[in-house]
Every structure is written in C-alpha cells, then in structure tokens.
Amino acid sequence: MISLKRHLEDLQGQAPLIAELEASYKSALEGIERNLPSVSAQLVEHFRTQIRELRMQFEQRPALEVLAQSRHRLRDALSAFATQANKILEDKDKQFREIMRSFAEAATTLAKQSTTNNRRLTGFTRNLDDLIELQDLTEIRKGMVREVAALKRAVAEIHDASQQSAMQLHAELQQFQDKLARSEEIAHTDMLTGLGNRRAAEQALRLALRAAKPFSVVLVDLNGFKGVNDRWGHPTGDAVLREFGRRLGSVVRSTDLACRWGGDEFLVLLPACSLAQAMVRSQQISRVCEGDYRVTLADGQITLLLRAAMGVTEWFVGEQMESLIRRADDALYKDKGKSSRRYCSESLTEARLA
Numbered sequence: 645m646i647s648l649k650r651h652l653e654d655l656q657g658q659a660p661l662i663a664e665l666e667a668s669y670k671s672a673l674e675g676i677e678r679n680l681p682s683v684s685a686q687l688v689e690h691f692r693t694q695i696r697e698l699r700m701q702f703e704q705r706p707a708l709e710v711l712a713q714s715r716h717r718l719r720d721a722l723s724a725f726a727t728q729a730n731k732i733l734e735d736k737d738k739q740f741r742e743i744m745r746s747f748a749e750a751a752t753t754l755a756k757q758s759t760t761n762n763r764r765l766t767g768f769t770r771n772l773d774d775l776i777e778l779q780d781l782t783e784i785r786k787g788m789v790r791e792v793a794a795l796k797r798a799v800a801e802i803h804d805a806s807q808q809s810a811m812q813l814h815a816e817l818q819q820f821q822d823k824l825a826r827s828e829e830i831a832h833t834d835m836l837t838g839l840g841n842r843r844a845a846e847q848a849l850r851l852a853l854r855a856a857k858p859f860s861v862v863l864v865d866l867n868g869f870k871g872v873n874d875r876w877g878h879p880t881g882d883a884v885l886r887e888f889g890r891r892l893g894s895v896v897r898s899t900d901l902a903c904r905w906g907g908d909e910f911l912v913l914l915p916a917c918s919l920a921q922a923m924v925r926s927q928q929i930s931r932v933c934e935g936d937y938r939v940t941l942a943d944g945q946i947t948l949l950l951r952a953a954m955g956v957t958e959w960f961v962g963e964q965m966e967s968l969i970r971r972a973d974d975a976l977y978k979d980k981g982k983s984s985r986r987y988c989s990e991s992l993t994e995a996r997l998a
Contacts, residue, residue, distance in 0.1 A: 709998055840902065865909050866951075884948060895933065922956045
C-alpha cells in the first residue's frame with residue numbers, strides 16, 4: 645500500500661511537468677504556423693492548414709500516440725514545405741537569369757551599333773537602379789523586358805557613334821552580373837557559420853541523386869544545445885555554433901559538403917563514401933568537433949562541454965531524398981538514446997568558469 649501510495653504521489657507530482665510540456669508543444673506548433681517563410685501565399689496557407697490540424701488534433705486528444713504521430717507528420721510537412729519552397733526560389737533564380745540575358749542582349753546591340761543618346765542611356769540606367777530595389781522578381785522581369793525593348797528602339801534611332809558610352813553601359817551590366825553572382829552565393833550560405841545552408845545541402849543532394857553514384861550523409865545534432873541558449877543567451881549559443889561550424893569545415897574533405905541543416909543540426913555530404921567509411925569519418929568529426937568551447941561573456945569567459953549525436957546512412961540506388969534524410973534522422977535519434985557519453989545536455993548547461 646505504501647508503495648502504491650508513493651507511486652500515485654509521483655504521478656501527481658509529474659502532472660504540472662506534463663501540462664507544461666503539452667503547452668510548450670502546442671506553443672511551438674503555433675509558432676511554426678505563424679512564422680512559415682512567406683515564399684508563396686498559396687504554399688504557406690496550405691502548410692499552415694496542415695500544422696493547424698496537427699495542433700487541433702493534439703489539443704483535442706493529448707495522448708502519447710497522438711504526439712508520436714504528430715511529430716512524424718510535422719517533420720514530413722516541414723520537409724515537404726522546404727522542398728517546395730526551394731523549388732519556388734529556384735524558379736525565381738531562373739527569372740533573374742532571364743533578366744541578365746536581357747541585359748546582355750541590350751549591351752551587345754548597343755556595342756554593335758557604337759552609337760549613343762546620353763539622355764536615353766541615363767534614363768535607362770536610372771530605371772535599372774529602380775528595378776534593382778524591387779522585391780518581386782516577376783515585376784523586375786516585366787520591367788526589364790520593357791526597358792530593353794525601349795533601349796532597342798532608341799538604338800535603332802541613334803546615328804552618332806559613342807564607344808565610350810557603350811563601354812560604360814557594358815561595365816554597368818558587368819556590375820549587375822557580379823551582384824547577381826554574389827546574391828546567389830549568399831542565397832546558398834548560412835550567414836552565422838559560413839557553411840552551406842539547407843538550400844545548398846538539398847541542391848547538392850539532388851545533384852548526387854541525379855549522378856546516381858555512391859555517397860553517404862552524416863546528420864549531426866548538438867546534444868542539449870537549447871540549454872546553452874536558455875542559460876547563457878542566444879549570443880553565446882551563436883558563438884558556439886560559429887565555432888562548431890569552423891571545426892566542422894576544417895575536418896571535411898574538399899570534395900565533401902558541410903552544411904547547417906537548421907537550428908543546431910548539421911549535415912555532411914560524403915561523395916564516393918560507403919557506410920563503413922562514413923562511420924570512420926563521423927568518428928573523425930566527433931574527435932575534432934566535440935569537447936570544450938570557450939566563450940567570452942561581458943563578465944568573463946566560460947567553457948562549455950559540447951557533445952553531439954550523429955546519424956550516418958548510405959544512399960541506395962533508387963532512393964529519394966526524403967527517405968534518405970528520414971533514415972539518417974532515425975539513426976540520429978537512436979544514437980542520442982544509446983550512449984550516455986553522447987547525451988550530455990547537463991554538461992552544456994553546467995559550464996565551467998574559465
């Protein structure tokens with residue numbers, strides 16, 4: 645009887661924790677629903693509806709099996725959203741390249757004619773600057789087509805040669821092309837760590853799938869990283885992520901691709917690498933990236949002990965990206981649970997003062 649009574653008291657004591665966990669999960673779903681990137685209104689509304697349904701199902705029946713189903717459905721929904729959003733961004737990139745081709749055509753026409761009309765050229769350049777400030781690529785493309793057509797009409801009416809003006813416009817167009825190249829580089833780079841971002845990772849995975857040659861992936865998750873942000877603040881967490889990204893970038897081969905997959909998750913693509921070889925590589929990553937991290941705060945320095953869990957998997961012929969990532973994710977969660985050495989969130993939050 646005493647044992648039963650104690651068990652009932654323990655269950656009652658856990659009730660506030662369970663309630664808080666339920667509230668936190670619902671709050672997280674609400675946050676995801678509100679903050680989906682506005683890539684496309686139709687796409688965002690579609691996935692907001694899915695996430696809203698998950699939240700309402702959990703509110704109506706907050707059971708363990710509903711939570712498990714919700715987690716898998718949420719992961720699949722976010723993965724599908726990321727894939728479709730990247731496709732939309734790639735389409736917009738194609739539109740941007742179409743703009744640049746229009747630029748090149750206009751410059752070529754002007755160079756061949758070797759003529760100028762300063763007033764029209766000045767107006768054309770000013771209109772280009774205005775178009776650069778627009779956010780909607782479709783409107784930019786329409787404006788460029790309109791301006792290029794106007795420039796061609798002007799060229800047809802010009803008779804006085806002006807090689808200097810042609811060269812000036814050609815130089816301006818080259819600057820626009822350089823800006824575009826830089827924009828594409830930024831679009832594939834994680835600004836915090838300097839590694840590739842999720843978009844770069846998914847693009848590389850698609851190319852690897854198309855090539856159909858052996859490769860493996862390593863999915864890395866920093867154990868208990870939320871404790872760093874909660875205790876020491878996000879600037880400290882950002883400093884740890886930057887240093888982890890630097891270490892990860894230093895240990896991969898030149899043919900590998902290391903990316904920040906999202907939050908405190910990283911992905912390493914290993915071309916021409918079998919599962920056994922990838923396991924060895926993951927151990928190398930662990931030796932270099934795990935360990936002490938010294939962070940400077942306003943009132944001194946702290947040393948954080950960082951551990952990571954890793955999911956390693958090899959692509960098999962015919963497998964799609966979603967299946968590959970799901971298997972790596974499953975392996976990651978198994979690794980989180982199987983070793984106390986791997987799971988050390990307390991070590992992260994109990995920092996040693998330097």
